[in-house]
Amino acid sequence: MGSAFDPNVTTTEEPAIVDSPPLSNLTQEELKRIAGYKAVEFVESGMVIGLGTGSTAKYAVARISELLREGKLKDIIGIPTSTTTHQQAVSLGIPLSDLDSHPVVDLSIDGADEVDPALNLVKGRGGSLLREKMIEGASKKFVVIVDESKLVKYIGGSGLAVPVEVVPFCCDFTRGKLEELFKEAGCKAKLRMKKSGSNGGGDAAPAVTDNGNYVVDLYLERDIGDLEAASKEILRFPGVVEHGMFLGMATTLIVAGKFGVTVKDRFG
Ligand SMILES: O=C(CO)[C@H](O)[C@H](O)COP(=O)(O)O
Numbered sequence: 460m461g462s463a464f465d466p467n468v469t470t471t472e473e474p475a476i477v478d479s480p481p482l483s484n485l486t487q488e489e490l491k492r493i494a495g496y497k498a499v500e501f502v503e504s505g506m507v508i509g510l511g512t513g514s515t516a517k518y519a520v521a522r523i524s525e526l527l528r529e530g531k532l533k534d535i536i537g538i539p540t541s542t543t544t545h546q547q548a549v550s551l552g553i554p555l556s557d558l559d560s561h562p563v564v565d566l567s568i569d570g571a572d573e574v575d576p577a578l579n580l581v582k583g584r585g586g587s588l589l590r591e592k593m594i595e596g597a598s599k600k601f602v603v604i605v606d607e608s609k610l611v612k613y614i615g616g617s618g619l620a621v622p623v624e625v626v627p628f629c630c631d632f633t634r635g636k637l638e639e640l641f642k643e644a645g646c647k648a649k650l651r652m653k654k655s656g657s658n659g660g661g662d663a664a665p666a667v668t669d670n671g672n673y674v675v676d677l678y679l680e681r682d683i684g685d686l687e688a689a690s691k692e693i694l695r696f697p698g699v700v701e702h703g704m705f706l707g708m709a710t711t712l713i714v715a716g717k718f719g720v721t722v723k724d725r726f727g
Pocket residue numbers: 511512513514515516569570571572581582583584585586587588591
């Protein structure tokens with residue numbers, strides 16, 4: 460997968476900075492922790508920090524709280540990107556606020572489901588894409604933390620979902636429109652259902668986001684090409700709230716893999 464991840468015009472022309480020895484014996488979970496901890500090296504006292512969501516971001520949140528407790532960080536304000544992260548941050552005693560009170564965020568740290576060679580992302584398989592996009596879009600810097608399994612040649616290239624948050628009203632109508640839009644790429648659009656057992660009755664109910672919406676997952680067989688054009692087309696449907704392609708938003712990527720930890724900066 461690493462060979463698919465050469466810098467292109469939108470990323471630094473410098474070679475990736477590999478600043479750790481090979482981590483070949485570590486589990487995926489340990490790689491997530493290493494990426495999360497590395498990102499927190501960018502955090503400085505007094506900053507407003509966007510706190511991401513997911514199994515990688517939770518390590519960054521935990522590390523921030525550790526450094527606050529040790530007095531190595533001071534006066535941090537966290538802006539959580541989901542109710543789950545809100546609960547984690549409250550339980551760890553991190554002072555919190557929101558975009559209404561802090562419309563400019565110094566730095567956000569979050570995971571991703573896919574990262575392409577131009578640092579475009581897919582996010583939202585955890586269902587938090589709308590709040591993540593609002594907060595990360597308001598951030599001066601956005602550090603993305605992944606293990607190497609998230610690197611793809613093109614958006615949708617993992618074969619897993621590109622999520623779209625939709626309003627519940629006539630969601631099958633919107634689902635059908637999205638499938639039709641990407642039919643050339645062999646798209647199958649599926650309404651995301653609650654995980655079996657989470658509502659006591661199997662897969663009968665749609666999954667509901669923190670904002671009371673549903674998610675349509677797009678499964679693509681082929682590259683959809685122009686991502687900015689695809690983004691505009693998706694957002695043109697009135698039933699769509701937001702999609703999980705984060706284009707041109709990441710300013711830094713931290714990848715933990717068997718080769719070590721790589722930090723890659725985007726210029727411009
Ligand atoms: O976008 C997200 C949640 O909506 C997550 O950042 C993304 O799903 C990655 O999660 P993980 O680190 O657990 O793989």
